Amino acid sequence: MRGPRTPIRTARRGGRSVVGRATAALALAFAAVCGGLTLGAAPAAATPQPMTACTTTKGVVLAVDFSRWGGPLLRSCGTTPTTGYTLLNQGGWATTGTQHDGPAFICRIGYAGYQNGKQYPTSKDEACVLTPPATAYWSYWHADPGKNTWSYSQLGAMSYHPKPGSVDLWIFGATNIAGTQGRPTFSPDSVRAHNTPSGGTTTPPAKKGATTGGAGAHTTAPPVKPTHRAANTPTATAGTKSAGPSPTATTPSASTSTAAAPATPGTASPTGPRTQDAEPTAAAGHSSGSVLPVAITAAVVAVIAVAAALRVRRRRNAGHAP
Amino acid sequence: MTGAPAPEAAVPAVTGRGRRLPRTLHPVAWWIWGIALATAVSRTTNPLLLFLVLAVLGYVVTERRTDAPWARGFRYYLWLALTVVAIRVVFRCVFATGITPADHIMFSLPHIPTPHWYAGIQLGGPVSLEATLSAATDGLRLACLLCCIGAANTLANPKRALRVLPGALYELGVAVTVSLSVAPQLVESVQRVARARRLRADGATGLRALRSILIPVLEDALERSLHLAAAMDSRGYGRAGTATRASRRTTAALMLGGMLGLCTGVYGLLDGTTPRALGLPALLGGSLLCCAGLALGGRRVRRTSYRPDPWRAPEWAVALCGVGTAVVLFLTVGYNAADLNPSLYPLRWPTLPWLPAAAILLAGLAAFAAPPPARTPAAAPAAPARAAAPTEKPSEALL
Incomplete structure (x- = not known):
């Protein structure tokens, strides 16, 4: 039985890995963006x-x-x-x-x-x-x-x-x-x-x-x-x-x-x-913007990823049904 | 479709239970969709929009890919995309140019001093968050472009796509088709040999295993090519038709001149310093010559196509989904064009322009507009089904 079963297993692993890895990559990138905004600035030397x-x-x-x-x-x-x-x-x-x-x-x-x-x-x-x-x-x-x-x-x-x-x-x-x-x-x-x-x-x-x-x-x-x-x-x-x-x-x-x-x-x-x-003046301040757009995008991407994962699971279940 | 009722028209697009009949979409529709999305991606470096594009691509591919060998390749495109981003970031870290005093320094690499006259390039040194993020977003855009093309490649049947080539490029199309089917066939061959080795309980590893795999695979490949050649020959491929020597030469001259014109025209359009007369006129002239060459070359051989792919409402819908996205991102009407390319200096959260985001989600509608793909029945004894699926008859392998 081992022979014929192997392809199914590999196929299943492949299906999960596409979605899983894509989600992981997205999460990693978001984490990089989010983590970065909290670091401190380097001081300037010249005046x-x-x-x-x-x-x-x-x-x-x-x-x-x-x-x-x-x-x-x-x-x-x-x-x-x-x-x-x-x-x-x-x-x-x-x-x-x-x-x-x-x-x-x-x-x-x-x-x-x-x-x-x-x-x-x-x-x-x-x-x-x-x-x-x-x-x-x-x-x-x-x-x-x-x-x-x-x-x-x-x-x-x-x-x-x-x-x-x-x-x-x-x-x-x-x-x-x-x-x-x-x-x-x-x-x-x-x-x-x-x-x-x-x-x-x-x-x-x-x-x-x-x-x-x-x-x-x-x-x-x-x-x-x-x-x-x-x-x-x-x-x-x-x-x-x-x-x-x-x-x-x-x-x-x-x-x-x-x-x-x-x-x-x-x-x-x-x-x-x-x-x-032009005498030295204070630089115009800037805001770091709102996190809301990032959160909304993350939510939308998550919804799409879940939909894709559900689809993959449904197809796999259909494949296993006699 | 306004003429006599075509036989396909009798088939209802939707079955009784509300589920559409599975069929493969016209490959050109998927290609238009993919290329249009790639065009849209090339307009923006907003990471939020790029992530949306990636999500949409992933969803449409999961939803509408077939079980064919080429349709399993999207994950390789994702890996390639990740590699592109990684290379971009690593290069930006090592060649750490463009670090401003206001940057957020994450860590420092060992700095290799360069001589004074080589001041343009710096090796090592501080790695700033801004530079890394800008390299990552730039890489992400390229990655998205790759994935758009990858999605089109995954969703469309490459063999059927080559059928739309003009007649003059027919031989070229045949060659491309044959070469396209080599890689999946090799993979399938290796899998088959491995399965046979397992059945024989051949537990050899290393060089001996390589020999016992390589030789059967190569033999298999050779045998397949001989079969293919025989099949093609018996079907009349490679016949020159009724073309005379003079007409062949005219075609070649027309095509060569047309290609030269196209190259010159594109160069003239893209490079601002060339004279204006070089751009559009050369491009138009080149395309005219090319069209004439293709028409002349296509006349010499008459080919008919067996079971042509229909172009119906789903094809229109899919193509328009992609083109609509590209149009919204190119017109920049109704939103701030600066939102497409948010600046990282000073560092701030990217904004999400609503119209482009909606347009990208609209491209995702292709997953619903396209009919479900025809799948090989995934029956319980999966091994025979899988073994049968990729082995094509020569007629199928050749358009």
């Missing part, structure tokens, strides 16, 4: 600084050009050592990666003090699922200390470690692969920090009108492009106003001189965007 803390030899200037959406060229300062990615994700700055490449590909950039932290390009323009086309993406440029030319970054934002006193620039648009086309239309000196290196080590926390206060320590406007005025010329920061997006901000105020450009007639450059300082 954001007010623009006055950056000099030509210390700190890294981050410049992001929002002129494509009618916005300013925002400048921030960060400590070294850091990475291009960390610089772009501190002090109120935030980025979004793509689904395909992960967070290392900078697909969207937003600053908490500009348009309430809205990230550009918006999801209407770019889905950030696949790698964006080379005709419309955030390209990454460096200017080493003392140099007045932009170089197209040969490394990703996470791999690049900016030198102290250098400038990191993000512009949105088209380039070719070598980075010889689509260069920035303004020079690094127009966005570089020109504070004197001596004063900036222990800058007091940004007070009201921090940019105007720090303006005394500024050198004169960049000699290379005098028409290309920036926010660190004393006249340009007259209209500084507080634009704190969040009441729980740890820094006293988030100063962005949004009224700078219209307040200073005659200094508008025909080519470059208007420059504003």
Whole structure:
């Protein structure tokens, strides 16, 4: 009797294993998702600084050009050592990666003090699922200390470690692969920090009108492009106003001189965007969402799995009936 | 179906007890369903939707698969899917790039430092939850795609599916059919030899057992192929028909040109940097040439089909179930398109967009729309029935 019975047994084991293993795999994946959300975050090392803390030899200037959406060229300062990615994700700055490449590909950039932290390009323009086309993406440029030319970054934002006193620039648009086309239309000196290196080590926390206060320590406007005025010329920061997006901000105020450009007639450059300082602000908080959709899906999947299991059992019983 | 009443029309679709008569669904309907579902899956990385798709696939396969050899393969596709996810996750852990400072670090692998000029790739280091989850969801999408194709393969009879091939590809279809039936026949052969060895109380293991299994199986395979060749030859397979040398060459040239056009057109459509004239026109031209080649090639041999598969309401329903899902996931109307690709940075629970979820469940209706499959009666003496089922007559094995 052993011979003919064996196939039945193997067939039965096969039927159970399909459903059983599928259920086990689903349960395992759900457990992984659920268990993961309770772990703690790793601390960040680099810190954001007010623009006055950056000099030509210390700190890294981050410049992001929002002129494509009618916005300013925002400048921030960060400590070294850091990475291009960390610089772009501190002090109120935030980025979004793509689904395909992960967070290392900078697909969207937003600053908490500009348009309430809205990230550009918006999801209407770019889905950030696949790698964006080379005709419309955030390209990454460096200017080493003392140099007045932009170089197209040969490394990703996470791999690049900016030198102290250098400038990191993000512009949105088209380039070719070598980075010889689509260069920035303004020079690094127009966005570089020109504070004197001596004063900036222990800058007091940004007070009201921090940019105007720090303006005394500024050198004169960049000699290379005098028409290309920036926010660190004393006249340009007259209209500084507080634009704190969040009441729980740890820094006293988030100063962005949004009224700078219209307040200073005659200094508008025909080519470059208007420059504003983006002081460190608290990042916009995020909720971890609701567990309900996951629970509902788990229930639906469980119901379907039970239905399939019942079906398999019924068929097996029917097979055993004489 | 509007003409003279077909003989099938006399057969009621539902028997007296309310149970539908078992029959096999048209294989093309299952393939449309599977491919449409795969298309829908390719649109989303929402793990909730992907799990729903897997559940629906599993249910429909359990409900509507036959007892044929190819219909037992879904579990292998599931294993393959699990392997895909595992490989994805392991690679992402080992080549730990894209760890942001805000990531939740689960554990750290030993880090192998790479030189400065090799900064793009990192070996080992901290493994973050976000990276692992994103690799898992990405793998899950590929796994779902595999399972969609696997489900279609499991549900549809591959031999009958090849019958819908155009006449010009007939020889190709025959070759594919023969090769498709090799694997199940080998498995069946091995099982038969093993059973015979057990009956003879042959308890040898290791190399000797291998020899006593391998040689009969190979002999069996050779014998089968000779039988098949004889059967095919006696039925007129491989005859060139009335085609002249010139017409054969024209067909070949048309097909080659058409394929070239198709390749160029697809490349032009997918690559944004190529000139626009390369995309759609080349694609259209290529398909025209291909159609002409197929038509010309099909004219030279006239084939008739024995017992053609009917295409009735259940076929329409199954195909529409799948296509409906794909349409809902492609139109992105009535729900937020961002819900299809939820971001893991920052980490948050995925949302379940209602419309796509409902559309995926709608694809599961195929389990009810399709008639129950014709099963080999699972009688009590199971061994003879199972032994008889897979041994096909040559005529059945060949379309």
